[in-house]
Amino acid sequence: MEFKIEEILECIYESLGYKGYNIVSPSSRVELCDYQINTCFSISKSFHISPTVIGEKIVNEIKLLDNFNDYFKSVEFFAPGFINITVSDKFICDNNMLLINDLGISKNNSQKYFLDYGGANVAKPLHIGHIRPAIIGESLKRILKLKGNTTISDVHLGDYGLQIGEVIFSCIRDKKQVEDITLEYLSIVYPLISAECKDNEETLNVCKNITLELQLGNQKYQEYFKKICDVSIKDIKEIYDYLGVSFDLWLGESDSYDVIPELISILEGKGLVSLSEGAKVINIKKLSDTKEYPPLILQKSDNAYLYATTDLACVLDRKNKYNPDYILYVVDARQSLHFEQVFRVCEMSGISKSTSLEHIAFGTINGLDGKPFKTRSGETLKLRELFSLVREEFISKREENKNLSEKDLDIIVNSIIKFADLQNNREKNYIFDISKFSDVSGKTGPYIEYTALRIRKILNENKPINDNLGSFIENKYERDLRIKLFEFDKVLNNAVEERSPHFIAEYVYNLCNLVNSFYENNRISTLEDEVLKSSWINLLALCYKYIEVSLELLLIDIPSKM
RNA sequence: GUUCUCGUAGCUCAGCUGGAUAGAGCAAUCGCCUUCUAAGCGAUCGGUCGCAAGUUCGAAUCUUGUCGAGAACACCA
Numbered sequence: 001m002e003f004k005i006e007e008i009l010e011c012i013y014e015s016l017g018y019k020g021y022n023i024v025s026p027s028s029r030v031e032l033c034d035y036q037i038n039t040c041f042s043i044s045k046s047f048h049i050s051p052t053v054i055g056e057k058i059v060n061e062i063k064l065l066d067n068f069n070d071y072f073k074s075v076e077f078f079a080p081g082f083i084n085i086t087v088s089d090k091f092i093c094d095n096n097m098l099l100i101n102d103l104g105i106s107k108n109n110s111q112k113y114f115l116d117y118g119g120a121n122v123a124k125p126l127h128i129g130h131i132r133p134a135i136i137g138e139s140l141k142r143i144l145k146l147k148g149n150t151t152i153s154d155v156h157l158g159d160y161g162l163q164i165g166e167v168i169f170s171c172i173r174d175k176k177q178v179e180d181i182t183l184e185y186l187s188i189v190y191p192l193i194s195a196e197c198k199d200n201e202e203t204l205n206v207c208k209n210i211t212l213e214l215q216l217g218n219q220k221y222q223e224y225f226k227k228i229c230d231v232s233i234k235d236i237k238e239i240y241d242y243l244g245v246s247f248d249l250w251l252g253e254s255d256s257y258d259v260i261p262e263l264i265s266i267l268e269g270k271g272l273v274s275l276s277e278g279a280k281v282i283n284i285k286k287l288s289d290t291k292e293y294p295p296l297i298l299q300k301s302d303n304a305y306l307y308a309t310t311d312l313a314c315v316l317d318r319k320n321k322y323n324p325d326y327i328l329y330v331v332d333a334r335q336s337l338h339f340e341q342v343f344r345v346c347e348m349s350g351i352s353k354s355t356s357l358e359h360i361a362f363g364t365i366n367g368l369d370g371k372p373f374k375t376r377s378g379e380t381l382k383l384r385e386l387f388s389l390v391r392e393e394f395i396s397k398r399e400e401n402k403n404l405s406e407k408d409l410d411i412i413v414n415s416i417i418k419f420a421d422l423q424n425n426r427e428k429n430y431i432f433d434i435s436k437f438s439d440v441s442g443k444t445g446p447y448i449e450y451t452a453l454r455i456r457k458i459l460n461e462n463k464p465i466n467d468n469l470g471s472f473i474e475n476k477y478e479r480d481l482r483i484k485l486f487e488f489d490k491v492l493n494n495a496v497e498e499r500s501p502h503f504i505a506e507y508v509y510n511l512c513n514l515v516n517s518f519y520e521n522n523r524i525s526t527l528e529d530e531v532l533k534s535s536w537i538n539l540l541a542l543c544y545k546y547i548e549v550s551l552e553l554l555l556i557d558i559p560s561k562m
Numbered sequence: 563g564u565u566c567u568c569g570u571a572g573c574u575c576a577g578c579u580g581g582a583u584a585g586a587g588c589a590a591u592c593g594c595c596u597u598c599u600a601a602g603c604g605a606u607c608g609g610u611c612g613c614a615a616g617u618u619c620g621a622a623u624c625u626u627g628u629c630g631a632g633a634a635c636a637c638c639a
Contacts, residue, residue: 443587520603
């Protein structure tokens with residue numbers, strides 16, 4: 001909508017010689033106006049004229065426009081330098097088509113994004129720490145697609161590091177045959193061996209050696225490795241399915257191993273690799289650095305490869321196979337140094353040339369004490385446990401909830417968890433409060449779903465016949481709603497630029513709030529004016545679409561009833 | 563120790579590239595169901611944006627300092 005107003009004002013700015021200052025912003029004082037102009041101050045600075053003089057001059061020119069009343073209800077100057085714009089109802093109605101056609105979404109980008117957002121570890125079941133990358137990554141993927149980009153997603157399993165060596169060691173020590181390995185066994189054994197290795201250096205060394213042997217292709221270890229992956233991936237897939245999170249590629253660290261020789265020859269060819277304490281390292285310091293950067297370790301002194309090596313090889317592989325414009329790594333903020341190291345080596349060696357690498361960092365999930373979340377018994381909460389906790393809590397809220405179908409319950413549980421998470425700014429840590437997560441009133445997933453169901457009921461009883469929104473506006477509830485719909489594309493742009501879905505969550509909540517106000521104050525069923533009735537039904541049908549599309553971006557479905 | 567991130571209402575969080583009187587939800591108090599789902603709508607209460615300087619017409623937002631919390635810092639991922 002802002003750009004429509006800018007179009008109208010362009011000739012004025014041009015004639016006054018203020019080209020480039022024609023910027024219309026959303027209103028920060030909704031009770032005063034719909035839109036505002038704040039650029040009088042910057043014009044003032046450049047031209048050394050008082051902002052009041054400039055503002056009044058612009059306002060006067062706007063008022064002289066031939067079709068002023070078609071566009072504006074009022075345009076006022078406010079000291080010391082604001083211009084407040086209230087658009088006319090006619091202008092809103094004249095631009096209906098903007099809303100109806102593709103919900104006003106401009107497909108203004110068409111780039112290729114590669115998203116890396118799984119990071120599941122095959123040695124252990126998915127737990128609370130895996131929820132953010134999954135839903136933030138999936139949400140970003142959907143947002144980018146809606147704006148016209150192409151996306152490729154990769155789960156990038158953690159499948160070839162020390163943790164696998166540790167699990168294989170346990171299997172052999174427990175005399176487990178390959179075919180006897182089960183999910184239950186894996187979930188018990190990993191915490192045990194992981195703890196043991198922290199205390200017992202001897203065991204740790206054996207595990208490290210198994211990891212190295214595995215990487216070198218040891219037949220027996222490979223068999224264990226494959227079985228562990230099979231068992232684990234089946235479970236991981238089930239959980240991602242439950243969350244509605246999907247991937248185009250199910251690759252892991254192990255898939256990058258074939259590329260490592262090519263990687264090393266490129267890096268050595270550029271003269272970047274040096275030996276330090278027996279390990280092959282790359283010095284990533286720059287002259288402009290103000291802080292210390294440890295070198296990236298390419299190959300350990302025992303010849304095994306590390307996380308950084310596979311990540312580098314992986315960049316090379318993705319470049320070769322897909323050549324994306326961007327690679328987004330949706331990974332915990334605590335790994336920012338790791339990515340800084342990897343990205344620097346990519347830049348120094350040129351292997352990422354013309355592809356932007358971005359670490360889409362997110363904060364950790366903490367408990368009520370502000371420390372990383374643990375269950376009461378001090379363990380990490382598994383995702384399946386989270387789902388059932390929330391489900392039980394939701395059912396306990398109301399007697400009738402027991403009668404909901406399994407499918408609807410799953411949809412609602414998903415909405416509770418996802419909306420609670422995605423409404424936060426992704427970069428910050430946040431406190432995981434199970435009672436907050438399960439809350440169903442206020443700013444929550446169920447609130448949005450409830451709103452959608454209220455509208456759906458009306459639409460089922462009054463089928464919209466056409467798209468027409470009507471060429472007049474009856475009251476402020478209708479007006480507020482219509483203005484809100486124009487905002488959607490801008491919200492999407494923000495979400496893309498900031499790589500953060502919380503803009504969408506904020507928007508759909510506010511939209512639902514307006515829809516509920518409209519609902520409470522405008523009763524459609526008893527309306528006698530058929531023209532108005534039809535117009536309102538169409539408006540609600542349109543709002544439903546906006547809610548549906550927004551929710552889809554947040555990986556939330558609408559249940560059949562609540 | 564060095565570096566990075568964060569500090570906004572009792573609690574949990576928004577605040578878009580510096581704009582006008584800093585916004586939501588929860589909690590608390592109150593009002594609204596013979597009428598399309600009250601998991602709703604409306605109202606009240608609640609703030610020295612950690613603190614102190616600086617930049618400028620204007621700072622929660624930018625800079626510096628300071629206090630507090632968290633995280634990362636060479637062969638784990």
